[in-house]
Amino acid sequence: xxxxxxxxxxxxxxxxxxxxxxxxxxxxxxxxxxxxxxxxxxxxxxxxxxxxxxxxxxxxxxxxxxxxxxxxxxxxxxxxxxxxxxxxxxxxxxxxxxxxxxxxxxxxxxxxxxxxxxxxxxxxxxxxxxxxxxxxxxxxxxxxxxxxxxxxxxxx
Numbered sequence: 806x807x808x809x810x811x812x813x814x815x816x817x818x819x820x821x822x823x824x825x826x827x828x829x830x831x832x833x834x835x836x837x838x839x840x841x842x843x844x845x846x847x848x849x850x851x852x853x854x855x856x857x858x859x860x861x862x863x864x865x866x867x868x869x870x871x872x873x874x875x876x877x878x879x880x881x882x883x884x885x886x887x888x889x890x891x892x893x894x895x896x897x898x899x900x901x902x903x904x905x906x907x908x909x910x911x912x913x914x915x916x917x918x919x920x921x922x923x924x925x926x927x928x929x930x931x932x933x934x935x936x937x938x939x940x941x942x943x944x945x946x947x948x949x950x951x952x953x954x955x956x957x958x959x960x961x
Contacts, residue, residue, distance in 0.1 A: 808922065840892045853925055
């Protein structure tokens with residue numbers, strides 16, 4: 806598997822370290838990224854994380870914008886300028902910096918949430934609220950996608 810899937814909740818230890826879930830570490834290892842690339846989510850109280858695949862996605866996104874445009878500068882600042890590269894120890898633990906923990910409201914536990922080519926790191930209760938909202942959004946999407954399409958009118 807080369808995607809981040811599922812979710813896991815882990816406790817921060819007394820030194821502020823948290824274990825990256827083993828399935829996520831395996832994806833990062835196959836990706837060839839040592840450690841963890843993390844940046845604050847653009848629109849959620851969570852952290853986006855991953856390895857080379859996430860960095861490649863960000864690069865592709867930035868390449869769609871003019872090199873010196875305000876939009877590219879703003880996006881690069883938000884995605885690269887606020888990011889951190891966290892080194893994992895031999896047991897697959899990282900230390901989340903105070904700025905990252907503050908942004909996501911993390912205290913003593915985190916929930917890792919797979920999203921394919923990246924994953925997110927959440928404060929567990931915030932993730933549960935987000936998950937409930939996401940499920941409601943998906944229910945509405947399912948209703949819209951499952952709605953019958955009107956018959957085609959004959960060409961005149």
